[in-house]
Amino acid sequence: MGEELRFDGRVALVTGAGGGLGKEYALLLAARGASVVVNDLGGDRAGQGKSSMAADQVVNEIRSKGGNAVANYDSVEDGDKLVQTALDNFGRIDIVINNAGILRDRSFARISDMDWDLVHRVHLRGSFMVTRAAWPHMKKQKFGRIIMTSSAAGLYGNFGQTNYSAAKLGLVGMSNTLSREGIKYNILCNTIAPMAASRLTEDIMPPDIFEKLKPDYVAPMVAYLSHEECQSTGGIYECGAGWAAKLRWQRTAGVNCLKPDQPYTAEQIRDNWDKICDFEGKVSYPASTQDSMMFMLESINEGSSEADSSPSSKGDTGGDGDDGGFNPSKAIGVEMGAKDFQYTSREAILYALGVGVSTTQPDHLKFLFELNEDFCVLPTFGVIPSFAALQNLTSVPGLESIDVTRILHGEQYLELKKPLDTSAKLTNKPMVVDIVDKKSGAVIIINANSYDENNELVIVNQNVVFLVGAGGFGGKRSSPHLKETAKAPSRAPDASLQEKTSLDQAALYRLSGDYNPLHIDPSFAAMGGFAQPILHGLCSFGFASRHVLKQYANNDVSKFKAIKVRFSKPVLPGQTIQTDMWQEGTRIHFQSKVVETGAVCISGAYVDLHGVAEQKNAAPSQPSSSGLKSEAIFSAASGMVSGAPVLVKKVNGVIQYNITSDGKVAGVWTIDLKGQGAVYVGEPKSGKADVTVTISDEDFVALASGSLKPQTAFLSGKIKVKGQIMLLQKVLPMFESFMKGKL
Numbered sequence: 001m002g003e004e005l006r007f008d009g010r011v012a013l014v015t016g017a018g019g020g021l022g023k024e025y026a027l028l029l030a031a032r033g034a035s036v037v038v039n040d041l042g043g044d045r046a047g048q049g050k051s052s053m054a055a056d057q058v059v060n061e062i063r064s065k066g067g068n069a070v071a072n073y074d075s076v077e078d079g080d081k082l083v084q085t086a087l088d089n090f091g092r093i094d095i096v097i098n099n100a101g102i103l104r105d106r107s108f109a110r111i112s113d114m115d116w117d118l119v120h121r122v123h124l125r126g127s128f129m130v131t132r133a134a135w136p137h138m139k140k141q142k143f144g145r146i147i148m149t150s151s152a153a154g155l156y157g158n159f160g161q162t163n164y165s166a167a168k169l170g171l172v173g174m175s176n177t178l179s180r181e182g183i184k185y186n187i188l189c190n191t192i193a194p195m196a197a198s199r200l201t202e203d204i205m206p207p208d209i210f211e212k213l214k215p216d217y218v219a220p221m222v223a224y225l226s227h228e229e230c231q232s233t234g235g236i237y238e239c240g241a242g243w244a245a246k247l248r249w250q251r252t253a254g255v256n257c258l259k260p261d262q263p264y265t266a267e268q269i270r271d272n273w274d275k276i277c278d279f280e281g282k283v284s285y286p287a288s289t290q291d292s293m294m295f296m297l298e299s300i301n302e303g304s305s306e307a308d309s310s311p312s313s314k315g316d317t318g319g320d321g322d323d324g325g326f327n328p329s330k331a332i333g334v335e336m337g338a339k340d341f342q343y344t345s346r347e348a349i350l351y352a353l354g355v356g357v358s359t360t361q362p363d364h365l366k367f368l369f370e371l372n373e374d375f376c377v378l379p380t381f382g383v384i385p386s387f388a389a390l391q392n393l394t395s396v397p398g399l400e401s402i403d404v405t406r407i408l409h410g411e412q413y414l415e416l417k418k419p420l421d422t423s424a425k426l427t428n429k430p431m432v433v434d435i436v437d438k439k440s441g442a443v444i445i446i447n448a449n450s451y452d453e454n455n456e457l458v459i460v461n462q463n464v465v466f467l468v469g470a471g472g473f474g475g476k477r478s479s480p481h482l483k484e485t486a487k488a489p490s491r492a493p494d495a496s497l498q499e500k501t502s503l504d505q506a507a508l509y510r511l512s513g514d515y516n517p518l519h520i521d522p523s524f525a526a527m528g529g530f531a532q533p534i535l536h537g538l539c540s541f542g543f544a545s546r547h548v549l550k551q552y553a554n555n556d557v558s559k560f561k562a563i564k565v566r567f568s569k570p571v572l573p574g575q576t577i578q579t580d581m582w583q584e585g586t587r588i589h590f591q592s593k594v595v596e597t598g599a600v601c602i603s604g605a606y607v608d609l610h611g612v613a614e615q616k617n618a619a620p621s622q623p624s625s626s627g628l629k630s631e632a633i634f635s636a637a638s639g640m641v642s643g644a645p646v647l648v649k650k651v652n653g654v655i656q657y658n659i660t661s662d663g664k665v666a667g668v669w670t671i672d673l674k675g676q677g678a679v680y681v682g683e684p685k686s687g688k689a690d691v692t693v694t695i696s697d698e699d700f701v702a703l704a705s706g707s708l709k710p711q712t713a714f715l716s717g718k719i720k721v722k723g724q725i726m727l728l729q730k731v732l733p734m735f736e737s738f739m740k741g742k743l
Contacts, residue, residue: 005227007034011090012226013083014077015039015130016100018054021149021196024215025097025222026058030067033224036089038062039072039082039100047416059732076100076126079350083133096227097147098127098171105160116163123167128174135187144187144446145226148175150173150236155247168193172236179234183531184523188233190225192216193247195240217242234287239734253282258439260477284569285599326470328435328442330398336430337392341385341450344423345370347512348377351384354509355542363555370422377420380545383412383538386428386461387513388449392633393444393465396432402467408567409537410443413483415562417457426450426458434482437475442467445481485566485604488589492685493580496596499546501535505576509539534570540577540601541565544592547579548607552588557728564607569594576603580686586612598688630700634669634679653727656689660696665725667697691723 010030016022018040025071030036036060042051055071062069070089074081076098086093101123104115131146138144153161154168171191178189181637196215221239224230236247255275269276352367355378359368364492365373393407394400430448443466450459462483502508506519514536517524545563553559571577576595581588586609594604651673660665670689672678683689695703699718702708713719 005032005229007032010034010094011086011092012095013037013039013093014097014099017058018042020216021194022099023058023217024219028219028223030062030069035068036062037072038069041073041075076130077121079129079133082130093137094143095145096131096134097222098130099149103164107160108162111162119123120167124170127171128259135638138187139185146178146189146227147222148191151192155193162220168472176234180526183233183526190232190235192222193238199532213241248285251284252278253288285597286671326402327398328473328475328626329430331396332435334396334432337397339428341428342425348381348422350408351381351512352378354512355539355546371410375422376557377422379416379557380414380542382414382416382459383422383461384512385426385450385459386430406468408466410466410567412541413462413564416560417458419558425453434479436479437471437473439471445479483564484592485564486606488591489582495551495581495582496578497551498576499543500576501573505539505573506533506535509536532572535573537567540571540592543577544579544590544602545607548581548588548590550617552612553580553609559609561608561610563607564649565602567601568603569601571601581742628659628697630697633704651692651727654684655727656683656692656696659700660694689723691721691725691727694720
């Protein structure tokens with residue numbers, strides 16, 4: 001257990017705190033040192049009546065225990081009065097917990113205007129009025145924690161609660177927006193969906209369930225979200241009975257049904273309905289309006305790349321200069337002016353640090369120490385000399401008036417004609433080679449060639465940017481100039497590498513030339529809809545390319561030829577990048593994802609190498625289990641799984657075993673009970689494990705032999721389980737075989 005979370009000096013306002021959940025929140029915060037305003041109108045659960053008794057009793061209980069509290073009996077619709085009570089008595093307001101609520105349940109056919117209005121006035125309008133009153137004080141003091149109270153009915157709907165569920169989901173939307181507006185002032189806002197026994201649910205739940213769902217089993221979650229140590233914002237959390245979980249939106253890959261020169265019809269939706277609703281295939285997890293747009297635009301781009309490349313009736317490039325100064329016909333073919341770029345070993349080393357090279361790695365000296373006999377420059381440093389091409393886009397005729405805040409870096413291609421020198425003076429010649437009409441935006445393709453002092457071509461870059469909202473100018477739908485992405489093979493990855501980025505990764509990488517405040521300034525990032533500054537796409541690009549170079553070229557930079565990527569989703573500094581790789585001759589296909597979220601950040605990517613022999617059946621680079629007693633058991637389990645299709649079908653899940661020795665993970669095994677079934681060394685080759693088990697080598701052998709019972713192992717802490725614990729019960733037949741000595 002770490003240090004106790006205290007609220008000394010903090011002032012909390014809890015609405016609806018006369019009983020149930022609100023009372024527990026008030027008691028817990030007060031016990032931890034907070035001064036608490038206990039608000040309760042004193043009405044019944046339908047919102048009728050008024051009494052000071054409920055709030056007074058809670059205040060008296062707090063004071064009897066040495067705490068500090070005052071009562072407030074106003075309606076939450078008079079939010080300014082509640083906040084003023086805090087200011088008058090304690091001089092500030094730090095925490096607002098919007099908990100007040102009523103029920104007026106009716107089936108939709110029987111609901112009245114009053115039933116609708118009263119519920120919304122208390123839940124939604126009341127939370128708005130209280131929060132709005134507290135907001136300027138929180139901004140001024142650069143601190144605030146706000147909790148909105150939703151419910152399962154709001155998240156999923158519930159019969160007879162149309163008014164209630166609509167108000168509760170409205171609170172989620174309010175919280176999502178406040179989390180973005182407040183972050184630059186250190187005002188964080190989250191939503192909880194508690195399941196607890198209260199006067200609102202006492203005659204709805206069975207008595208035995210009612211008893212187990214005590215309000216004090218929700219309060220710790222609210223306390224943590226209210227504490228200054230918690231830095232999460234914009235989250236939705238379900239909690240009850242001591243259980244807590246975070247929710248997020250999930251979306252299918254979807255289908256772009258719009259075809260060139262064809263009407264968009266309901267029949268196209270019907271014919272693609274299964275794909276539109278397919279959550280078994282590729283899915284995404286949008287967390288902002290920016291994510292929503294990025295995923296949609298990616299789908300549109302992918303769909304459009306398959307379309308007919310013939311010009312439309314409006315002409316190849318179209319545009320008459322009336323669309324905000326955007327005129328592709330003037331821009332295409334424009335040379336942006338030669339620009340010199342000179343670098344030394346210092347810039348090369350700084351770049352290497354920016355993309356994750358560390359002194360903890362075996363080959364670090366060749367990239368970080370200029371006097372090392374093997375000192376060399378990372379191939380992807382080749383994107384740096386031509387970076388100015390993106391920064392000077394508005395100097396191009398026809399592009400002078402574009403909104404640079406609507407530019408997304410969509411794709412990147414880099415080719416080296418020879419390994420980069422450790423220092424050089426280069427001349428870069430960028431040109432807008434084409435602009436493609438994607439309807440929802442314009443794809444601008446910029447080629448930038450870099451020449452050395454002998455006028456020899458050294459580097460070829462192609463930057464592909466997407467200008468949101470600039471489409472529909474009548475241009476062509478594809479371009480012969482575009483370096484295409486490539487789809488990875490459908491099999492499991494041949495190799496995978498993981499690497500955690502530093503919390504300061506973006507701050508370090510920007511010193512290589514990309515000074516966009518989006519990557520360093522929290523307030524600027526908030527204006528872009530991000531909870532914190534994000535990592536540069538080209539930084540993630542550098543991480544991924546290093547993984548390929550390490551896995552397939554032993555860090556030999558002379559083997560690098562070219563790389564192509566599509567940027568799919570941002571990475572946050574501190575997150576872990578996993579690069580999955582597939583070898584097809586001298587081309588290494590790869591995809592990178594964020595381990596913590598599962599979101600794909602780089603897709604359609606490949607690296608072309610010189611003279612690399614194909615690695616047959618390359619296994620993911622993971623901890624070895626060699627020398628562990630459990631290795632023999634897993635080897636035997638491999639044969640059992642291959643001969644037990646019934647077990648595979650019954651479990652239908654992937655289980656990862658982390659085998660420890662001396663308190664450290666010494667081996668990782670995966671039992672993949674999906675499809676054909678397999679047991680192998682390393683983490684899952686595709687996706688995440690459904691359940692992860694951590695157990696010592698000695699205890700695992702005891703478990704397999706039957707001398708240690710699974711229940712005993714779990715209760716004694718010898719086995720730690722994360723994920724779908726119920727899957728383990730389905731695997732018990734395998735353990736029973738262990739116990740009977742078949743292995």
